[in-house]
Amino acid sequence: MIRIASLFCTFLCLGNISNAQTDSTIYKKVDQIVQDAKQQFAPDKRTKIVALISANPINNTYTVESTIPEASSFIKTKTANLPATIKINALPDSSVGEKIHGVVNLSVANFRTKPGNASEMATQALLGTEIDLLQKVDGEFRARTPEGYISYVPASSVAAMDKNSLDKWRKMPKIIYTAEFGKSLSQADPKSLRVSDLVYGDILGLVAEEGNYYKVSYPDNRIAFIPKEEALTFENWIKSRELTPENVINSAKTMMGLPYLWGGTSVKGVDCSGFTKTAYYMNGYIIPRDASQQVLAGQAIDILDKDGHFDPNKALKNLKPADLLFFASGKNSNPNARVTHVALYIGNGEFIHSAGTVRINSMLKDASNYDDFQTRTVVAAKRYIGIQDQQVQKIQENPYYKQ
Template sequence: MRSAVPDFVAGDGRSRRAAQRVPTLASRRRSVFKPSLLAGIVVLLIVVTPLLPLGCRKIPTDAEILQTVQSILAEISVTHKLDGREVVFEISPTVEKRTITLQGKTSEPSLKDELISRLSAIKGAKVQDAVEVLPSKFLGDKTFALVKEPVINLGDGPGRNQGSHVVTQAKIGDILMLLEEKDGWYLAQMAADRYLGWVSDREIWRVDKATLSSYLSGKVALVVAKMTPALGTPGGKETFDKNLVQGVVLPVKSVDERWIAVNLPGRDVAYVKASDVKVFDRIDQVFAEKKGADAVIATAKQYLGLGYLWGGTTAYGFDCSGFTQFCFRMNGYFLRRDADMQYEMGEAVPDRKNLKPGDLVFFETYKKGPSHVGIYIGDSRFIHAGSSKGVAINSFDPSHSEYSLDLDRRYLGARRIIR
């Protein structure tokens, strides 16, 4: 209609030729009337159409609306690269009489807002929101926690944090964000890498935001030794049956030449050897310095011979991606938790001939896609935590004694994190 009306008013070839004739009264009335009638029809349609019965307009069916809802959910997931290991976005939509009912939960309020905004634009549909935004309101103000044992497992469900159910580990002093509770277990998100897992209430100290800020407000000590015991008194009995591991960060109470007194989460003070830790003025300084590839490799080589541990992220045992994540974090670089996640980071190194020390090398092992990762150390060699030999060095060069034909064949690609 927009293209026809301007052409008619301006006049096409026929209207210009007709204007050269002497018009009769009737012809003059018709020439004046037609555009007025056309405009009137357009206005009438605009005014009357919304008043017509629904059957006169195309309104999507419940099935069509549900299909649109599912498409929007899929688009949001792809656009934001949502991963259930890091984000809770569990939405179940139903449609009845053109009313979209959303049930479920999410840890990201902005995703819920985007979803409702897009659904509200669906013609003829209404949205009923029953999605819970985590943390659950039943947790009250204490939606944070600090790990209070030397090393704990995070599991794939309440009461399931052993063996193949382990998804990752946390160290004493690690900060967790609590999302929901079930039977004395909490769905927690690691503050360091956003990874999700279930923890027992016996292994954490629940706090509110103010308590957490106060606890971490002063100097902190980073454990730099592979392991160190926490003692009840200087030179006294050990507080735990396990040692504190490299990478643990705890607030400092006092310092002397031989001993550092640290505040244990939800517990009393413990003492650690001053030579086994490094003190920082603020917690945000601890992993701030990017130390380069040589430092990452040096950290990795400390653990040669250490056995493999599924889900492991500490000096008591690593899995492959837990090992790379740890080595990089200790030297100022962030990596996501799993091998396939790390494969999405940094920049690709298309040709293996162009590998540099510190590059991550990936392999396709027990499943399709990147399922194993190591750190390239130069001269065709790489260090990794393998399921059979633990932390070891292998090579891509058949002339080397460390050559692995199996891993050579399974090589998938590399990513450069350190530039």
């Protein structure tokens, strides 16, 4: 088998030009069918996969990878009359066996666009987060997070589970860590050894209560102890969540000064959309992962003039705290340009966002903190609070968090 990038090189090396032309035609037809399926069923490769991953032009055999049964059926139907063998590798595949579920086993697990620590970080997931395991590649899982994001995570960061194991984990009562940073202990004693570090939002199984400590279980069955003052039962935490503008802004401000971290979604570091995602998560809601996905959710707020450019007077009139502001790079960029940045509006022309650090800037020209606003173009604003949208979902209604 050869990779697609080497296809035409292989034709030339073989020196059989007539066969190459014939095979090239078949390849192009297969590729076009896969591209049609991708456009129809998987337009966003971050959340769905349909891809032609290998081709053998000599034997006319092709392998397609897919997470979507409908796309697989489409490709099989459309290629049925071609003189080619099409193999569909449906994900999850045999490399994960029956353990198609996983639960994050570190305080914060890093997910990357490709296998390997040198690859670009795509996102993060917190301890106790349930994920789908799609494939195992060189000691890493290709996995899907509750937001639907597909990327690679080291196998050591995840407790892989079959359905029975996952059911046991789900049935176990949980606690959620509510201090910004901390650690779990090997005994109910502050002088005992650390089991692991912890950050806000980490979820563990609740085994028992021992004095001022919760006795907890990790997804891989390690036992530890956490001071009660640093955690809540998950049930009580959910009951205490109230999605209001004030609460979202207060949560956002607790992250002031955190470093910008590409792909970050925790109090260890956040990127712009990881910051807004975390502010809503702290208030009991799951929202889309990236800025370009977040802009597709919620209710549009009118902040643009008739030519489609940012109107500060409209913005001051129509925006409410906790609305999301979306930006494109460049001061004079087209208002229809691709969204590259997101911020939370906090009122009086100011917004809080992760840019270098989590900080507050203003859209008002005479404000001392206006400077950052000059480097970007506002292209949209969306409201999540009070809006019915499946993309803005209560944690307890998300299938990955149901107990």
